Amino acid sequence: MEPLLRVxxxxxxLPTRRGLRPAVDGLSFDVAEGEIxxxxxxxxxxxxxxxxxxxxxxxxxxxxxxxxxxxxxELLTLGRRQLRDLRGRQIAMVSQDPSTALHPILPVGTxxxxxxxxxxxxxxxxxxAEAVExxxxxxxxxxxxxxGAYPGQFSGGMRQRIAIAVALAARPRxxxxxxxxxxxxxxxxxxxxxxxxxxxxxxxxxxLVITHDLGVMSAVADRVAVMYAGRLAESGPRAQVLATxxxxxxxxxxxxxxxxxxxxxxxxxxxxxxxxxPPSLGDVPAGCxxxxxxxxxxxxxxxxxxxxxxxxxxxxxxxxxxxxxxxxAAPVPEGAPA
Amino acid sequence: MTGATPVPAAEPTLLELTGVAVEYGxxxxxxxxxxxxxxxxAAGEVVGLVGESxxxxxxxGRAAVGLEPLAAGSARFLxxxxxxxxxxxxxxxxxxxQMVFQDPxxxxxPRRTVGDLVADGVTLGGGSRAEGRTRAAALLxxxxxxxxxxxxxxxxFSGGQLQRIAIARTLAADxxxxxxDEPISALDASAQATVANLLSGLVRDSGIGLLLVxxxLSVVRQVADRVAVMYLGRVVExxxxxxVWSRPQHPYTQALVAAIPRPDGGGVLxxxxxxxxxxxxxxxxxxxxxxRCPIVEDSCRTTDPRPETVAGRQxxxxxxxxxxxxxxx
Numbered sequence: 268m269e270p271l272l273r274v275x276x277x278x279x280x281l282p283t284r285r286g287l288r289p290a291v292d293g294l295s296f297d298v299a300e301g302e303i304x305x306x307x308x309x310x311x312x313x314x315x316x317x318x319x320x321x322x323x324x325x326x327x328x329x330x331x332x333x334x335x336x337x338x339x340x341e342l343l344t345l346g347r348r349q350l351r352d353l354r355g356r357q358i359a360m361v362s363q364d365p366s367t368a369l370h371p372i373l374p375v376g377t378x379x380x381x382x383x384x385x386x387x388x389x390x391x392x393x394x395x396a397e398a399v400e401x402x403x404x405x406x407x408x409x410x411x412x413x414x415g416a417y418p419g420q421f422s423g424g425m426r427q428r429i430a431i432a433v434a435l436a437a438r439p440r441x442x443x444x445x446x447x448x449x450x451x452x453x454x455x456x457x458x459x460x461x462x463x464x465x466x467x468x469x470x471x472x473x474x475l476v477i478t479h480d481l482g483v484m485s486a487v488a489d490r491v492a493v494m495y496a497g498r499l500a501e502s503g504p505r506a507q508v509l510a511t512x513x514x515x516x517x518x519x520x521x522x523x524x525x526x527x528x529x530x531x532x533x534x535x536x537x538x539x540x541x542x543x544x545p546p547s548l549g550d551v552p553a554g555c556x557x558x559x560x561x562x563x564x565x566x567x568x569x570x571x572x573x574x575x576x577x578x579x580x581x582x583x584x585x586x587x588x589x590x591x592x593x594x595x596a597a598p599v600p601e602g603a604p605a
Numbered sequence: 606m607t608g609a610t611p612v613p614a615a616e617p618t619l620l621e622l623t624g625v626a627v628e629y630g631x632x633x634x635x636x637x638x639x640x641x642x643x644x645x646x647a648a649g650e651v652v653g654l655v656g657e658s659x660x661x662x663x664x665x666g667r668a669a670v671g672l673e674p675l676a677a678g679s680a681r682f683l684x685x686x687x688x689x690x691x692x693x694x695x696x697x698x699x700x701x702x703q704m705v706f707q708d709p710x711x712x713x714x715p716r717r718t719v720g721d722l723v724a725d726g727v728t729l730g731g732g733s734r735a736e737g738r739t740r741a742a743a744l745l746x747x748x749x750x751x752x753x754x755x756x757x758x759x760x761x762f763s764g765g766q767l768q769r770i771a772i773a774r775t776l777a778a779d780x781x782x783x784x785x786d787e788p789i790s791a792l793d794a795s796a797q798a799t800v801a802n803l804l805s806g807l808v809r810d811s812g813i814g815l816l817l818v819x820x821x822l823s824v825v826r827q828v829a830d831r832v833a834v835m836y837l838g839r840v841v842e843x844x845x846x847x848x849v850w851s852r853p854q855h856p857y858t859q860a861l862v863a864a865i866p867r868p869d870g871g872g873v874l875x876x877x878x879x880x881x882x883x884x885x886x887x888x889x890x891x892x893x894x895x896x897r898c899p900i901v902e903d904s905c906r907t908t909d910p911r912p913e914t915v916a917g918r919q920x921x922x923x924x925x926x927x928x929x930x931x932x933x934x
Binding site for chain 2: 309310422423424425452453454455456457458460461464479480481482483484485486487489505506507508509510519520521523524525538539540541544
């Protein structure tokens with residue numbers, strides 16, 4: 268049976284001053300019911316544009332090809348009306364900043380029940396009862412009273428939980444969470460991650476988590492896709508990709524993070540940033556887009572475009588030299604740029 | 606942990622905060638954002654100040670350099686009081702106490718060249734414009750940018766580069782000590798690593814003292830020698846980075862450390878700390894953390910804990926300070 272969401276060879280081109288340029292280029296992944304899939308990458312890697320494509324919210328003049336099937340329906344060719352019925356009802360989104368996602372001068376209750384009444388046709392009282400239940404699910408204290416309160420009366424973490432409640436109001440099957448915890452403190456983040464995990468277990472909710480935080484990814488995602496400059500670098504089961512990464516870019520992202528396991532090392536290791544910065548749209552290098560920043564690049568990397576190929580069960584890698592050790596140890600290549 | 610950690614007390618204390626309190630007015634009422642904090646920064650030392658948003662860490666950082674008036678207590682730099690900035694010029698003796706702000710997009714004037722921006726610190730210290738220009742070029746190279754950047758404008762740089770320019774601008778005043786308020790949280794992951802390395806390198810090489818304010822514990826862990834953890838206006842634990850990170854004692858520090866997800870592919874959900882930070886205008890009685898505390902006892906509701914030595918660091922927790930708990934730890 269086909270998974271709830273199947274994206275195949277997705278290509279999204281955005282208009283720039285120099286014509287159409289690909290923001291997403293040949294991306295494929297699946298999300299099954301009850302599954303959490305993570306997309307990782309730096310800003311500008313095409314993560315958010317992927318989510319916008321699934322919602323049919325691309326900027327004017329954008330062009331798509333490939334396929335994105337949700338529950339057997341092709342999203343890329345749906346009309347405006349059909350997309351509008353799908354958005355919120357079947358596919359919902361939570362974005363990074365809860366203060367912009369919520370309307371500041373509408374009571375929380377109105378914002379949570381709006382979707383229920385529009386999409387599910389619930390009566391006012393039925394919607395209200397369900398809203399109370401939903402706010403309790405996302406652990407808002409005293410949900411009855413919260414319905415009459417305004418977003419500004421809640422803390423950042425509570426606002427994000429309310430935004431999740433709004434997204435879940437019409438009982439969607441797929442939740443797109445774009446950096447859902449980036450603006451939050453770690454303790455609040457822990458609560459949101461636990462909530463997402465509970466929702467997928469209890470409701471079979473499928474979640475696509477988009478984040479640059481590999482710690483967040485490691486905590487909740489079943490499978491992980493790492494994107495660079497609009498292309499898939501590597502994807503596979505969480506443990507494989509994060510514990511034994513095969514792509515030098517994934518390795519680089521992990522090495523740029525502080526290492527908690529090195530806490531007992533008195534001489535703390537300096538962080539190892541990836542040299543250079545990601546290419547901008549329309550300025551993507553030929554061959555492998557990562558090759559100018561890669562410590563393992565060979566001459567072919569500058570000319571031949573790497574395609575993702577299976578290297579283990581469910582593990583795709585777009586790096587033909589495949590230079591990393593298999594034990595997950597961080598290699599220090601000779602002559603690596605400082 | 607014996608002998609493995611540096612002894613910061615050997616270096617002279619640059620910045621000394623004693624019983625510092627900061628208040629803000631809110632609808633006629635006074636809210637104490639910082640309530641009685643003691644903290645020191647020595648030469649060549651990075652002190653990390655961590656806590657959730659609203660805990661008062663930024664207010665404390667700003668009060669330390671004289672950007673907020675003190676409601677109580679004292680802030681001293683090289684033994685002299687840090688006067689609050691007003692309409693008049695900041696006293697010359699405070700020139701070597703500086704600050705780096707969170708957002709380089711708003712802390713750098715977009716209509717001035719990078720060279721002029723960096724040279725300010727030199728000219729304000731009595732240097733000529735020519736000296737300023739030469740020194741600006743040298744400082745930009747020190748933070749990893751080409752000397753040719755002096756002629757460019759801020760919009761020509763990325764966020765990480767701008768923050769390095771802001772740091773060069775601070776260094777131009779030849780500081781002995783500076784406060785950096787979330788200097789890397791507005792940056793991309795890889796740029797974060799670059800700026801964090803730059804800050805710790807500067808401190809180690811030139812013996813500057815740094816008070817690093819951040820909500821990101823993992824970055825502070827990587828850079829700081831000592832860490833102070835704040836909760837609702839109070840410091841609840843201070844110790845060496847290794848002590849606080851590997852063997853946290855205060856239940857709030859333990860919750861913070863446990864909430865950090867590890868990027869190891871293990872699929873372990875971080876531990877949740879139930880509840881929200883209470884309103885600082887109406888802090889809980891006794892220990893301010895008691896309504897959320899997993900090891901709360903009756904006395905916590907009434908006794909306001911003062912910092913005591915527990916397992917070699919300062920902890921403000923009556924349960925942890927009790928002899929029975931010490932035996933367990």
